Amino acid sequence: MKQVNFSLIASDGMARRGRIDTPRGEINTPAFMPVGTAGTVKAMYPEQVRETGADILLGNTYHLMLRPGAERVAGLGGLHTFMDWQRPILTDSGGFQVMSLAKLRKLTEKGVTFKSHIDGSSHELTPERSIEIQTLLDSDIIMQLDECIALPAERKEMERAMELSLRWADRSKTAFNNQANRALFGIVQGGDDPELRARSAAGLQSIGFDGYSIGGLAVGEPQEVMFRVLSDITPELPWDRPRYLMGVGKPDDILGGIERGVDMFDCVHPTRAGRHGHAYTRFGVINLKNARHKDDHRPLDEASPNPNCRRWSRAYLHHLVRTEEILGAMVLSQINLAYYQELTAGARAAIEAGRISDFAAETRAAWAAGDL
Numbered sequence: 001m002k003q004v005n006f007s008l009i010a011s012d013g014m015a016r017r018g019r020i021d022t023p024r025g026e027i028n029t030p031a032f033m034p035v036g037t038a039g040t041v042k043a044m045y046p047e048q049v050r051e052t053g054a055d056i057l058l059g060n061t062y063h064l065m066l067r068p069g070a071e072r073v074a075g076l077g078g079l080h081t082f083m084d085w086q087r088p089i090l091t092d093s094g095g096f097q098v099m100s101l102a103k104l105r106k107l108t109e110k111g112v113t114f115k116s117h118i119d120g121s122s123h124e125l126t127p128e129r130s131i132e133i134q135t136l137l138d139s140d141i142i143m144q145l146d147e148c149i150a151l152p153a154e155r156k157e158m159e160r161a162m163e164l165s166l167r168w169a170d171r172s173k174t175a176f177n178n179q180a181n182r183a184l185f186g187i188v189q190g191g192d193d194p195e196l197r198a199r200s201a202a203g204l205q206s207i208g209f210d211g212y213s214i215g216g217l218a219v220g221e222p223q224e225v226m227f228r229v230l231s232d233i234t235p236e237l238p239w240d241r242p243r244y245l246m247g248v249g250k251p252d253d254i255l256g257g258i259e260r261g262v263d264m265f266d267c268v269h270p271t272r273a274g275r276h277g278h279a280y281t282r283f284g285v286i287n288l289k290n291a292r293h294k295d296d297h298r299p300l301d302e303a304s305p306n307p308n309c310r311r312w313s314r315a316y317l318h319h320l321v322r323t324e325e326i327l328g329a330m331v332l333s334q335i336n337l338a339y340y341q342e343l344t345a346g347a348r349a350a351i352e353a354g355r356i357s358d359f360a361a362e363t364r365a366a367w368a369a370g371d372l
């Protein structure tokens, strides 16, 4: 009996409020999933990640297969034990990171061979090996191996990568062998071409997956192209399975994705921006590196539910950022992750109340009013 199940709790237009039940706990959707690339959400203790409201975080096949190695993590009890995060983990299949990080990559029908960006050692990632690695990590939601290409691209290239990804989807499903205690998601490709996207969605559904990721976006295309692809594709996906928009995004990307039927999001942005001195608030993003903050005794946001937004002055946060103090990265990572969780929690409540369009309008108005 499958131990990972999606329930639709409410919908409001295309927006959905759902819940994924897993052996390690529930995931409330729309969900923002913090990225823990190498087994850690940078500058955060696992319990702090939970306190921001996260139900699930991301691990990464590419990084962990290179260091410390999937078999080593398995021998140490799996990724949950290794990092002491006992709630759900989603892992990506590694293909995207190979194409963006590794050197001397060679892509064939079988899979992709590459040299580690860490020590130059040779590695191979196939649909079968990726499933094996994600299973060794004991991940709760795993991804097929796919090929993601940058946009803009020629239609022939988009078609080739989409069709390869469909063949790899089939091999991934076979290698997955219907494991009951974790979920396998297929990944829709097809660039910005509606016909290719529809063929990819139909092909994946005929294979059958526990959830459907929307890949091939947030790869350099304008936001309106991403939104058009989403509006075209979500109606083609099963309503009773989660949709996961990979690598997205900034708060307004996430709000737009929720309005177009997306349930799950991941992005390095909140933690990376935090390390670079950018703070996300109800008013939008504040660049605390800017000298205009150096005498500003006001807190970041005195009305925020997050104590860290009320505790220190903007001048102090500016000081931490300017001096590159470790506490700056810690505090701003927590502030940004907490804001992303406030945004998705607000969307969940709004969908349940049938007022997602009001919520979206109010949220965008606050960003525009910006008391930065």
Ligand SMILES: CNc1nc2c(CCNCc3ccccc3)c3nc(N)[nH]c(=O)c3cc2[nH]1
Pocket (backbone or CB within 6 Å): 035, 036, 037, 058, 059, 060, 092, 093, 094, 095, 096, 143, 146, 147, 148, 187, 214, 215, 216, 217, 218, 219, 246, 247, 248, 266, 268
């Ligand atoms: C940023 N834009 C973007 N990211 C994309 C990703 C990676 C999603 N993030 C996973 C991750 C996990 C741990 C650590 C870091 C990242 C994709 N992954 C796959 N498999 N396929 C995609 O098409 C695809 C498209 C993307 N666009």
